[in-house]
Amino acid sequence: MSTNKPGTLELWGGLEGTVNRVSDQYFSQIEQNGHDRREDDLDRFAALGIRALRYPVLWERVAPHGLADADWAQPDKRLPALQALGVAPIVGLVHHGSGPMHTSLVDPAFPEQLAEYAGAVAQRYPWVEHYTPVNEPLTTARFCGLYGLWYPHGRDDQTFLRALLHQCKGTVLAMRAIRAVNPQAKLVQTDDLGKTYSTPELADWADFYNDRRWLAWDLLCGRVNNEHALWSYLTVRGGLTAEELLWFSENPCPPDIIGLNYYVTSERWLDHRAERYPPRYVGVDGFADIETARALAVPTPGIGPLLDEVWERYELPMAVTEAHIDANREDQLRWLLEVWNAAQEARRRGADVRAVTVWSLLGSFDWNCLVTECKGYYETGAFDLRSPVPRPTALAGMMRELATGRPLSSPVLQGAGWWRRPGRFLCPPAASSGSLAALPPERQSPQRPVQPILIIGATGTLGSAFARICEERNLSYRVLTRQEMDIADPASVEAAIQRYQPWAIINAGGYVRVHQAEHDEARCLRENTHGAAVLAIACARHALRLLSFSSDLVFDGSKGAPYVESDSTAPLNVYGRSKAEAEQRMLAIHPDTLMVRTSAFFGPWDSHNFVTIALQALAAGERFAAADDLIVSPTYVPDLVQACLDLLIDQESGIWHLSNGEALSWHQLAQRVCRLAGIDAEGLEACPATAFDGKAAQPRFSALGSERGILLPTLNDALARYLQTAAKLSESGAAQKAHYGGS
The missing domain is CATH 3.20.20.80 (Glycosidases)
Known part of the structure; x- marks a missing residue:
C-alpha cells in the first residue's frame, strides 16, 4: 500500500x-x-x-x-x-x-x-x-x-x-x-x-x-x-x-x-409526519428517522x-x-x-x-x-x-x-440494486424537497441488453416461485412453457437459446408424479432424463450456467441417517431412477451444472403442498392421515429458491443438498406446524405408508444432510415465516373479495 x-x-x-x-x-x-x-x-x-x-x-x-x-x-x-x-x-x-x-x-x-x-x-x-x-x-x-x-x-x-x-x-x-x-x-x-x-x-x-x-x-x-x-x-x-x-x-x-x-x-431522512412510517422508525423526539432509500421518491x-x-x-x-x-x-x-x-x-x-x-x-x-x-x-x-x-x-x-x-463478468450487474428500485419503500414516498432539493436526479448509465435467466416449468411450484423471486430481486428472467422450449427436443432448445440469449437456464420442470411414473416410465424418462441431457448438451455448447433439480428419492433409505452429497444412489422407483440417471448424464456432459437435491416442498404460494393441505383440513375439524414411517427433510420453497439463485450467481456446480435441515416423518411435520399455528391436531392420524394408495416403493428414511454447506434456515424458522406469509395472503384475499362484493 x-x-x-x-x-x-x-x-x-x-x-x-x-x-x-x-x-x-x-x-x-x-x-x-x-x-x-x-x-x-x-x-x-x-x-x-x-x-x-x-x-x-x-x-x-x-x-x-x-x-x-x-x-x-x-x-x-x-x-x-x-x-x-x-x-x-x-x-x-x-x-x-x-x-x-x-x-x-x-x-x-x-x-x-x-x-x-x-x-x-x-x-x-x-x-x-x-x-x-x-x-x-x-x-x-x-x-x-x-x-x-x-x-x-x-x-x-x-x-x-x-x-x-x-x-x-x-x-x-x-x-x-x-x-x-x-x-x-x-x-x-x-x-x-x-x-x-x-x-x-x-x-x-x-x-x-x-x-x-x-x-x-x-x-x-x-x-x-x-x-x-x-x-x-x-x-x-x-x-x-x-x-x-x-x-x-x-x-x-x-x-x-x-x-x-x-x-x-x-444517509437518513427525517420527517415530522411520523404517522406515515413504521413505528420502529419513530424516535423519542416524535419524528421519523429512516434510511433515505426507504423513503425518498x-x-x-x-x-x-x-x-x-x-x-x-x-x-x-x-x-x-x-x-x-x-x-x-x-x-x-x-x-x-x-x-x-x-x-x-x-x-x-x-x-x-x-x-x-x-x-x-x-x-x-x-x-x-x-x-x-x-x-x-x-x-x-x-x-x-x-x-x-x-x-x-x-x-x-x-x-x-x-x-x-x-x-466485470457477472451478468447480474446489469440490474439496479434494491435501493434504486420502485419496491423499496416502507411508506408513501416523500418528494425530493427541503434540503434534498439541490441534489441531481438519479444518474442513468447506458444499459447493455440484459441477458435473462430462462426458467423451464411455467406452471409448476418451483418455476412460478423462481419467477416471483427473480422479480423481487430484479433479476431478468423469462418463464418458458413446453411450447416455447421442449427440453427433450434439441431443435427447440437451440431455438429458445438463440432467441432469448440467456446467461443461465433453470430446469424447474419435468415429470413429478412419482406413483404414476410406475405406469408411465417412457414419459418420465423422456422428461426427466433425456430432456435433462439435451439441455446439458446445449448449455455446455453455449457456455451457459445450468441449474437443475433432483430428489431425495434417488436413495433407498437403508443408511438410516441423513444422506449427504457423496452418498451412492440406489433408487427404489422409476421416478428416483429417472433423477439419478439425469444427475449422472448432466454432470458428465456439463460439469459446471448446479444439481440441487431437495425434498418435501412446502410454501405459501400454492395450495397443493402437504403442509397447506394438512393445516386446512385440521383447522376445519376434519380428519387427516399422515405417514409416520417415512422420514423426510421438509424444504420451504422460498428459502430453496433464494439459496439456489445465490449459488447460481456464485457459479457453484456439482451436487448440493438443500433443505431446512431436520429429519422427521410426515406425521411429525403435521404435528409441528399445527403446534406453531395454534391449531388443534386432535384429528391428525398416524398411519403407515402402506395405508395410502401408492404404487411406487419409497425409502423409509430419505432425509438430506449436507457435507457442502447448510444454507437454509432451520425448519422452525421456515414454518414460522410460512405461517406469517400464508396469513397475509389470506387477509389480502379476503380484502379483495370484500372489495369486489365476493362471498
Missing part, C-alpha cells in the same frame, strides 16, 4: 473483528467467524488481489487482563504472514469496543491505557505502518452513549460526548506511542460517512446531525474551538470544558487517510457527493474503508460496483481517493440487532462460512476482476 496517491484505485479488504460489550457480556466476531482457528484464511484473502487488509489486533482479545498477561500468539503468526503475502495490515486496536473489563469509554484513564497498549503493539511489530487505534469513534459513542445499546449504556449527550472525547484522545495518544517506535506510522481514521436530509420542518435537526457527523475528524484535526458550529452544544449541553476541547488544537493528529464507511443506512446519488464533501472539508487522502450491504448476492455486487465507480469518478474530479475496502471478507454476525444478542444471523461476504471451509462467493470473483482491471 503506497503512502502517495496511487496511479490506480486500490482494492482493500476488511475482517469484521468487533468486540463490543453489552452489560458484562462481550460479543466477539472473531470467535463467531472462526478466523482465529484457520491460518489459511490469509491465503484466501491475498488471492482476492487486495493491497491492504484491515486486521484486528484488539485490546480486549490480546490483553484483557493487562499487558503482563497478554497473549500475542495470534498476531505473532498472522501479521508477519500478511507481510510475506504482500498485503499491508491496517492494524485495529479497538473496534466498537470499550476496552477490557477494567475500563470503559467514559473512564478518564481510557486514553492513557489505550496508548500503553498501542505502544506495546508497536514495540512488538515495529514494521507495521498503518493503524486504526479506534474504529468509528463517533458511531461507537452514539451506540454506547446516546442509544444505550452497548456498554456503558448511556442515553444522554454527556455520556455520548465523553465517550467520543476519550476515544479521540486515546487515538492521539496511541499514535504518539506508536510513532515513538515507528515515526513513519500512519493513522487511518474511520467513521461512518453519512448525511441527513429532512422535511423543512426538521431542517434544524438535519443541520445538527450533519454538523455532528464531522466531530471525530474535526477533533483529531484540531478544528474544534469556540468558532466551531457545535461549540455551544459541546460545552453547554454536553458538559465538556474548553480546556478538554482545545487540547486537540494543541495536540492535533490529523488522519493520514480518512476512512469512510458507507452503508445503505448511512428520488434516491440520493449515493456516496459520490459525500466523497466530494469530505475532500472539500479536509483535503486529506481518503479511502472507503467499509463497503457492504446485507442483501442478496446480486445486490452485494451492485453495491460494490456503485461505490467503486463513485470513487473512480471522485478521483477524476481531483479528490485523493486511495482505495475501496470490501467489508467484511468473512461476513458478519448479528448486525441486524446491532450485536446486542447472539442470534446467529449471518451476512455473507466475499466468503460464505456456512460450508466446511470458507466458500468463495461471486463477490470474491468480482474482487479479483476489480483488483486486476479485468472486465
Whole structure:
C-alpha cells in the first residue's frame, strides 16, 4: 500500500473483528467467524488481489487482563504472514469496543491505557505502518452513549460526548506511542460517512446531525474551538470544558487517510409526519428517522457527493474503508460496483481517493440487532462460512476482476440494486424537497441488453416461485412453457437459446408424479432424463450456467441417517431412477451444472403442498392421515429458491443438498406446524405408508444432510415465516373479495 496517491484505485479488504460489550457480556466476531482457528484464511484473502487488509489486533482479545498477561500468539503468526503475502495490515486496536473489563469509554484513564497498549503493539511489530487505534469513534459513542445499546449504556449527550472525547484522545495518544517506535506510522481514521436530509420542518435537526457527523475528524484535526458550529452544544449541553476541547488544537493528529464507511443506512431522512412510517422508525423526539432509500421518491446519488464533501472539508487522502450491504448476492455486487465507480469518478474530479475496502471478507454476525444478542444471523461476504471451509462467493470473483482491471463478468450487474428500485419503500414516498432539493436526479448509465435467466416449468411450484423471486430481486428472467422450449427436443432448445440469449437456464420442470411414473416410465424418462441431457448438451455448447433439480428419492433409505452429497444412489422407483440417471448424464456432459437435491416442498404460494393441505383440513375439524414411517427433510420453497439463485450467481456446480435441515416423518411435520399455528391436531392420524394408495416403493428414511454447506434456515424458522406469509395472503384475499362484493 503506497503512502502517495496511487496511479490506480486500490482494492482493500476488511475482517469484521468487533468486540463490543453489552452489560458484562462481550460479543466477539472473531470467535463467531472462526478466523482465529484457520491460518489459511490469509491465503484466501491475498488471492482476492487486495493491497491492504484491515486486521484486528484488539485490546480486549490480546490483553484483557493487562499487558503482563497478554497473549500475542495470534498476531505473532498472522501479521508477519500478511507481510510475506504482500498485503499491508491496517492494524485495529479497538473496534466498537470499550476496552477490557477494567475500563470503559467514559473512564478518564481510557486514553492513557489505550496508548500503553498501542505502544506495546508497536514495540512488538515495529514494521507495521498503518493503524486504526479506534474504529468509528463517533458511531461507537452514539451506540454506547446516546442509544444505550452497548456498554456503558448511556442515553444522554454527556455520556455520548465523553465517550467520543476519550476515544479521540486515546487515538492521539496511541499514535504518539506508536510513532515513538515507528515515526513513519500512519493513522487511518474511520467513521461512518453519512448525511441527513429532512422535511423543512426538521431542517434544524438535519443541520445538527450533519454538523455532528464531522466531530471525530474535526477533533483529531484540531478544528474544534469556540468558532466551531457545535461549540455551544459541546460545552453547554454536553458538559465538556474548553480546556478538554482545545487540547486537540494543541495536540492535533490529523488522519493520514480518512476512512469512510458507507452503508445503505448511512444517509437518513427525517420527517415530522411520523404517522406515515413504521413505528420502529419513530424516535423519542416524535419524528421519523429512516434510511433515505426507504423513503425518498428520488434516491440520493449515493456516496459520490459525500466523497466530494469530505475532500472539500479536509483535503486529506481518503479511502472507503467499509463497503457492504446485507442483501442478496446480486445486490452485494451492485453495491460494490456503485461505490467503486463513485470513487473512480471522485478521483477524476481531483479528490485523493486511495482505495475501496470490501467489508467484511468473512461476513458478519448479528448486525441486524446491532450485536446486542447472539442470534446467529449471518451476512455473507466475499466468503460464505456456512460450508466446511470458507466458500468463495461471486463477490470474491468480482474482487479479483476489480483488483486486476479485468472486465466485470457477472451478468447480474446489469440490474439496479434494491435501493434504486420502485419496491423499496416502507411508506408513501416523500418528494425530493427541503434540503434534498439541490441534489441531481438519479444518474442513468447506458444499459447493455440484459441477458435473462430462462426458467423451464411455467406452471409448476418451483418455476412460478423462481419467477416471483427473480422479480423481487430484479433479476431478468423469462418463464418458458413446453411450447416455447421442449427440453427433450434439441431443435427447440437451440431455438429458445438463440432467441432469448440467456446467461443461465433453470430446469424447474419435468415429470413429478412419482406413483404414476410406475405406469408411465417412457414419459418420465423422456422428461426427466433425456430432456435433462439435451439441455446439458446445449448449455455446455453455449457456455451457459445450468441449474437443475433432483430428489431425495434417488436413495433407498437403508443408511438410516441423513444422506449427504457423496452418498451412492440406489433408487427404489422409476421416478428416483429417472433423477439419478439425469444427475449422472448432466454432470458428465456439463460439469459446471448446479444439481440441487431437495425434498418435501412446502410454501405459501400454492395450495397443493402437504403442509397447506394438512393445516386446512385440521383447522376445519376434519380428519387427516399422515405417514409416520417415512422420514423426510421438509424444504420451504422460498428459502430453496433464494439459496439456489445465490449459488447460481456464485457459479457453484456439482451436487448440493438443500433443505431446512431436520429429519422427521410426515406425521411429525403435521404435528409441528399445527403446534406453531395454534391449531388443534386432535384429528391428525398416524398411519403407515402402506395405508395410502401408492404404487411406487419409497425409502423409509430419505432425509438430506449436507457435507457442502447448510444454507437454509432451520425448519422452525421456515414454518414460522410460512405461517406469517400464508396469513397475509389470506387477509389480502379476503380484502379483495370484500372489495369486489365476493362471498
